[in-house]
Structures are given as C-alpha cells and as structure tokens.
Amino acid sequence: MATLETLIRDRLAHNHWGILGNQGYVLGVDLGSYGLRVALANLQHHTFHTMSSEEVNESPDEVVQRVIAMARALMNAHEVTPDHLVRVGVGFGGPVDLRFGTVRLAPRQPGWEHYPLQERFEQAFDAVTVIDNDANVIALGEATFGVGAGCQHLVYLHLSSGVGGGLVLNGRLYHGATSTAGEIGHAVVGQGWDGTGRPETLEELVSITGLLQRARRYGLETDNLDQIFGESSIGQRVVQETVDLLAVRCAQTVALVDPEMIVLGGIVVRIGGEDFVRAIAEKVNTFIAPQFARPLPVVASVLGPESVTVGAIANALDSLSD
Template sequence: MGDRLSIGFDLGGTQVRAALVAGGGVRRRAAVLTDVAGGPNSVVGQFRALAAKICEGIDFDHIGAIGIAAPGPMDTETGVVDHIPTLPGWNEFPLRQRLAEEFQRPTIVENDGIAAAYGEWKHGAGKGLDHLVYVTVSTGIGGGVVVDGRLMHGRRGMAGHVGHFQIAPDGPVCSCGAVGCFEAFAAGTALGKRAHMAATGDPSGYLGSKASSEKIVSRHVVDGARLHDAECLALLREEAEYLGVGFTGLIHLFSPQRLIMGGGVAKAFDLMSDDIHAVIRRNAMAPFKDIPVVVAALGDDCGLVGAAALALAAVEPTDR
C-alpha cells in the first residue's frame, strides 16, 4: 500500500469533513452538513458514515490511526470537549474516547488551528522550517505555532488562540466576549459586517445591489474587488491593515521564519499581500520587518492532513 493510511476528520459548526490521507496527501475526501441539532451522538454517526465512504474498497486494517481537528477551546490532553460555541450540547463530551471505541484505532483530538499548522509545517508552506506561525482567517481567527522545531501545545493543549489578543483598547466585541481582539477586527465575519454597513450606505453600489437578494458576507467583498469595485477594494485595504497589525504582533511574539495565512479570507491574499507586508514593514521592529507572509499551500485540506499526520505521529513518533 506504500505510505501508511490514516483518516483525518474536521469537525465544524457547518460541515463535518473526512479525508483518507497518505504521505501528507489526500487520497479521498467526503463531507456532510453537521447535524448540530442531533448533538454529539448523531455527529459520531456522521463520522462513521464518512469513514465508510472514503474507505470503500479498502481493508480497514490498513488504517493506522484516526485524527480529528475540532474548534476550541478544548482539552486535547484528555480529548474531552470543553466548550464549542457553534456546537451546543458538546460540553464535557469525551470525543477522543468515543472515536477510539467507534473505530478501534489509536485516536487523537487536536485543536483545528494547531492541526492546520502541523499540516502546513510537515507537508505545506512551512516544510523544512523550525519556526512558523499559522493563522486561519475565516469565520473567526485561529492558528498554531511551531517554535524551535516543536509544535507548541501549551497547558491542556490550548496554545495558539492567536485571534484573542487585544489589538485595541476598544472596538468591536469579540465572539469570546472581550473587546478589541484581533479576531473582532479582522475575521471574515468582521469584514462581512463592514461590507453590510457599506451596502446599506450605498444601495446603488456593487454591494448594495447584491444586498437586495443576498446576505452580504466577506466573499462578496472579494468578488467585487476582483471586478475592481472601488468600495470593495477599500474594504480589502482596511482588512489588510488589520491583518498586518495582528500579524506584526504575532511576529514579535514568536519570531517565525514565515507566517502562513489560511482560511476563507486567504482566497483574497493576492489582493492584500502588498498592503499586509507594507504594514509589517511600517510597524515591526527592524529585525522582524522582512518576515514573509505566504498563503497556505494545502488550502482547505491543511487541518485534515494535519490531524491525520498527527495521529500517525502518535503511533509512530517523530518530531511533533
């Protein structure tokens, strides 16, 4: 069979995804809308069905381990869910134990940002580096950090909540309840809110016309910017300013060789890269001004690949 096979799951508030992974590459993938109302027991059934789909025609004995990337905060040392705001009813759910029992395979549970960081470190844009920061900019902002050639976990495996440091003493209220967090300013949700306000202020503009039939989200800003709409381009420049400020803080904190950006908003990275780097050059201390920001090489698969690779690394220990 060549490279050992493992399964990576990604648990999200919208979708549950699964991938059959070998050698850092996705062989097969499948997804289904998360049965939020059905609670954890129903979602475990979805994991089972997705695994059957991606492993069709394969002897399950070839599957070495199971890894799941899940939103936090969660205690990855025990594998017990602490609290997932988008998934009510999961508090204190023994996720690792249930999946290990379900699949009879060694199983790890990892924060989705840390799993994605590991995927990019071992198989993507961070391959060969000893120091990197991965930031996913999507509905919220999360991430993971590699320092001195080691994946940083911290107390209870909860390190890397890079969206929840304060970049302003006031400002919008964050999903965590604090005010002025990086996430509150720069997440895709925040960009979508600013776009909605722009659409309301100019009903005849690109965003205003879209708002007549759709809910305005960050994707509309990117679409409009690619059509050279001035309002959308201005919104992306503002987004790049916020990202640059947050990224500069992370660069100062962790001194990475590279900062890797993933998530839905990263699809507009080519439109924001120059502005993001200009903010870093403006704000960073001299030794940090040249740290490059790059887009995630694995795209949406980095969490799936990372979770699957971490699971195999737990069975066949390598550098973590």
C-alpha cells in the same frame, strides 16, 4: 504548484516518524471545518485518498457516527481493515481539552461541551487517536506537507467565521499551559477603545462577521464578502484597515516567537486573494523592528479544503515520535 497528492507523497517518502512511520495507514478526520471529511494515508506506498460530505445540523453523536461511517466506507473502498490503522487524527472546529480528549465547546453549534471525542474514535477503530482544533492541525499540516514544509518555526492565522491560529515551534505544535495557545482571535486590539468597557477583539474586527459589520457601519449594506474585496470605496477602506490590523498583530507575533514563516488561510484569505496576502506581507515586513528586520515570508495556505484532514494526519504522524 504541485498537487496535494504529490505534496503528501513526497513528504511521506521522507519518513522521519520512526519505525511505525513506514507501515500501515493513518486516518485523518475533519469534523465541521470544511464540512465532514475523511482522508486515508498509506505510509508504505505513500498514497492519499479522501471522502467528503456536507455538514448537517445533527447532534454530536449523530455527526460522529456519520463521519465514522464515512471513514469505514473509505477504508473498505481501499481494502483497509482497522488493524492496519496505526493512528487516527481528528481536527475539530473549536477548542478541545487535550488532557481529557474532550471538546470544550463548538462556537457554531451548541451541545458539544465536554464531548468525549477521542474516546469515541478509539472505540470505533481500536487505534490511538489524537485530537486538536482545526487551526492547530492546519498549522502543522502546512509545516509538514504544505507551503511551510520543512519549517521548524511557523505561525498560522485562520480568517473565517472566526479567527484562530496555530504555532509550530521546534517542529511541533505548541499548546501552552491550557491548550489554548495560538487563539489570537480572542486577543484584544484596542481599536477605537475610549478607555471604558472592553476593547474589541481581533475576531470581532476581521472575521467574516466583523468585516461585514464594519462595512455596514461605513454605509455598505451587504452580506457578500466578495463586495468587500471589490471596487467599492467603503470595501477598500475596510480591507485596508484589515491589512493594517493583521500586519500589526503578525509583527507582534514575530517579535514574540521569531517564526520562519507566517501562513494565512481561511475563507477571508481565499476571497481576498493574492493582493490581500501581498499587502499584509509588505506591511508586516515594514512593521518588524529594524534591529530584527529580515525578509519574512507571509504566504497563503496551499492545502485547500483538505487542510484539516491533512493536518490531522500530520498530527497523528507527529504522535508516533512520542
């Protein structure tokens, strides 16, 4: 498998982002999905540099100022001044409002509601800034630089502390009417529903917490996700149920948007490994209606810990064509 730097260099060399796509720099920022990370892409020489830091429990302003300082340090290390930035892309670990450039909420940390994220970065770097949630930018990153490079229609599913997703349709991110398209984790699945109350959501069943809770319900007391994917019969039951749940939802998504590829990512996929992804892929292709059946790739994300910064760069580059 090619290195991340090679993937990015090769795709940047095939510029299709217009006149600004072959000059200057693009900054990519990950706010909290894989800690705090920044990446700098040189659009002329096709280089890619990164810097990272552990996430700490700080206020939104403190977090933003810290990541801005990291970005400036990275730029200084490579002798890049703000006037050479053509775009800044930011991926945030929660829903954002694209109309106003603000954060809607941060599921893991309160205080981000209505935070003016786009404005803060535009003030810091005097460069047009585009923001989006982490799953969306990863989807575009995989379709631009990653395992789905060249795909015009791609679905990304992120399995971690939460469950999210992103849709790339006709080569661009699809956001829907209120910027919440792709939030498949909040779709109800009706698993075990008796007709009263609210059925469970996909996130409640297949996020890290959901997997561990189901294991406890069956008698396996653990906080270690590796045990779920180990030799335990209870863990194997939970994994098989998860494969079935995800395969059905993916097959339904295939019927709805007809993608070229489904990409799976996040901690659950990384720990589950090739066997987990392969089992989902086989079931998805079994569940697709016969009249629409075709070999549909269901594969693991390849961008790794830099997936959000790379996706943020992809989103920033895509904005150059607007």
